[in-house]
Amino acid sequence: MAFSNVILVFMISLQFGMYGMMIDNTLALFTGHLQVQANGYKDDKKIRQTVPDAAALADRLSETIDGARVAVRANAFALVSSADRSFGVQVVGVQPDKEPGISTLPGLVVTGSYLQGRSEEVVIGSILARNLKVGVDDELTLIGSGKDGSFAAVVATVSGIFESGIAVLDRNMVEMPLSLFQETFFMGDSAHEIVMRMPGLDDVPLAVSAVSAALPSDQDLVVHDWDALQPGLKQAIQADIAGAWFMYGVLVVLVAFSVLNTVLMSVLERTREFGIVLSLGLSPGRLAWLVMLETALMAILGLLLGVLIGWAVTAWFGYAGFSYPGMEVMADKFNLPARIFPQATMLSLFLGPGVVFVGTLLASIYPALRIHLLEPVQAMRAA
Amino acid sequence: MTAVRCIELCRTFIQGDQKITGLDHVTLEVEKGEFVCLVAPSGGGKTTLLNAIGGLDRPDSGEVWVAGKRIDQLSKGALAEMRLNNIGFVFQAYNLIPVLTARENVEFVMQVQGRPAKERRELAENVLAEVGLTGLEDRLPAKMSGGQQQRVAVARAIVTRPAMVLADEPTANLDSHTAEQLMELFVELNRTHKTTFIIATHDQRVMSYARRIVSLLDGRIVKDQQQAT
Structure with a gap:
């Protein structure tokens, strides 16, 4: 889980960094913001x-x-x-x-x-x-x-x-x-x-408002931001994001199933112990809640480790740049430099791990529900 | 006052194509403070009856009343609550939690009851001393002998001073000396705390401590007699 979170953090940061650079480089060449x-x-x-x-x-x-x-x-x-x-x-x-x-x-x-x-x-x-x-x-x-x-x-x-x-x-x-x-x-x-x-892309929306307000009212002038001037750029990014989201979705589903498998196995392996604690007076609801809590703690640990290590990896590549063989050709095509610098933001750090966290919690529901079906006597007979 | 009342209990099990009768119209009443042995050959229905009384298993038909409350129709959660606060269990196979030490095993029920840590620790140490396990509090079950594990299980069953203790073949894996010590402890608890004991056994030594012996055969009560101890 922590490993998949590291991958998600790095990949999303890389992607956001790449988009930022793609937009910046394209706009800086000629169009402006x-x-x-x-x-x-x-x-x-x-x-x-x-x-x-x-x-x-x-x-x-x-x-x-x-x-x-x-x-x-x-x-x-x-x-x-x-x-x-x-x-x-x-x-x-x-x-x-x-x-x-x-x-x-x-x-x-x-x-x-x-x-x-x-x-x-x-x-x-x-x-x-x-x-x-x-x-x-x-x-x-x-x-x-x-x-x-x-x-x-x-x-x-x-x-x-x-x-x-x-x-x-x-x-x-x-x-x-x-x-x-x-x-x-x-x-x-x-x-x-x-x-x-403008100094950065984030300054554009405010600048558009300010420029609109400063234009002479007796002339039929308009302000266009980069999105309107280069619609193809945004469409290309959106298409790329759609493809990437699909890949991330597959990764999240894989993690969720792996967690489901792990939690389910841990429930099955402990059937006898669960039977004992049920027979001693622990209610099935409380036991199911404990299993979910156990999974949640595991997910929180995975999230924290993933975000921390992912942030460290992203920060390092953000400083040193990221490149791979043959990247120059692709970079030229998309108006990118030969090295990409991943950009860690709150969104890129927590989006992927957050979805994995929710997926993990959802995956723990089924094993928790199974606990409700346990009968103490049968459970204690389990090997 | 009646501690347990079973009325016309029936329970059958399906094993492959076979239908096995666990309980066949069993009616039994046990008063508070009684020391009862359920005696039957293997497969006679004593464990099935014990499980029904303890709310660990539901009868197919009939009624089970414990401490004046009908339990055979309670939800799983309510049954768990009833077990937690009224019944101590001693199982033949000890059924200790392998990853917990002797003290932690004994503390477990009190932890579920929500008692403070200090009280739990004190009570656990006292009861472990009572069963002769002083110095072994931090040992895991796997590092203990069968007799020691059974004594931890007994300590766990009696630590909350429940109104009733249900014991299934408690001496089956104990040597005669340890078995005698255990039974004397049961008798002492029964005498001093008026704890009701219902013990499933075919051990003559255990039967000699009981004041009432209920004999079962093929799921039916065939004899119910008082005896002098």
């Missing part, structure tokens, strides 16, 4: 649906929300051409000084450097660079439609090439300074997203 957008932009990304005077609003939010890092982005689709080739890409206008605060992408530049604040520069994904056959300091031409529907075009120099490991970003994304984007796509001072990153 929450975004302010024009109402409807999330589902239909039209260039006209903008946040007016976005930089000023972002500054106000940055002052209002404690611990928040805030940056402005604008998005458009364009055709990017090198000397040899052309591809359709997503162009993102960013604030070069603030983007590193909300995204890990600037840190993933593998060749050249991130946007330095020069007027006409871009960073592009590694696959796009390969496809376009360009390198740092090469020129690219971007052609698209402006906010007002007019022709938008710019020639910019590649200042850096990033490699996020996520194919869709590395193949299709071009980042340029927000000022250049606004000038090229005739955006004025507007943008599409005010992206915010």
Whole structure:
């Protein structure tokens, strides 16, 4: 029982830690914890649906929300051409000084450097660079439609090439300074997203309320948290949790049956002794209660040992990290680092052992009921 | 005052295809303070009658009254309560709890009664001394001889000074000297505390201490006689 509790504590802590890291890493790369957008932009990304005077609003939010890092982005689709080739890409206008605060992408530049604040520069994904056959300091031409529907075009120099490991970003994304984007796509001072990153996931719900309250009432703006922005992420986690719960359920059932077997055997083995104490005047109800109490004490001991050892194991792996052969491939796929750090919380420590505890108590009911059927004379004759 | 009244008790057992008669319309009355021996050959029904009187087994028909209360229809819990507070049992096979020491075995009934630890300990030590087991209080049953174990069982049966002691072949595994000591102890308790003794036996030595001998054969009472001791 204690061993299964240790496994449950460690596995649930590992799982929670993995989800936390998966969410954090995914959101840290680009999406952020929450975004302010024009109402409807999330589902239909039209260039006209903008946040007016976005930089000023972002500054106000940055002052209002404690611990928040805030940056402005604008998005458009364009055709990017090198000397040899052309591809359709997503162009993102960013604030070069603030983007590193909300995204890990600037840190993933593998060749050249991130946007330095020069007027006409871009960073592009590694696959796009390969496809376009360009390198740092090469020129690219971007052609698209402006906010007002007019022709938008710019020639910019590649200042850096990033490699996020996520194919869709590395193949299709071009980042340029927000000022250049606004000038090229005739955006004025507007943008599409005010992206915010909070100190932790737990701060998001409060931040959403605070940001909603701080938005100007005369503009049709909305706040989306990461759950709304990345529904697939939550669905993937929920699917994984469902699978894991099934596995944990099987483990709990196995433990419950093993306890049932142990308690039942201990009752059967002591049938003669039970017959003696019944004949001496101990009531069957009290004897059944004693057996249940005995099982409960065993379960409490198992719970305490399991939680304690499970916590110690989790704490150690939480410090040193957990990895296994072949994990790098899976980790890349799920946007996880090569080492996972289990996260011990009250929930992960007590959820599994708590269910095992209840299962153990339930498993002791049948043997206790059997005691009620014992007849002292027959019981004393048992071998 | 009547300690035990059995009216038309019948009890049969099924063993394979065979129907065995344990008790066949047994009617018996025992007064408080009597010293009675139930005498029968093996399978004669003496243990079955003892079990019915002690509420360890239920008759198929008939009535069992103990201390003025009908017990054959009581629930298991109520029967246990009745045994706990009224009856001391001495079994042929001792039936000590193997994981408890002599003192703990003797204390067990008092513990179930909810008596304080100090009182339990004092009474247990006194009664163990009474049965001649001073110095063996902390010994486990497995480390004791048959006679010593039987004396622990007797100590357990009498420690609460029950109104009635039911003993099933109490001397079967004892040497003659120990058996004599045990019977003298029973007689002394019967004399001083008016404890009712009903002893199932086919040991002549035991019968010689009884004032009344009830003989059974094939589950029927065939003779019920008083005798001088």
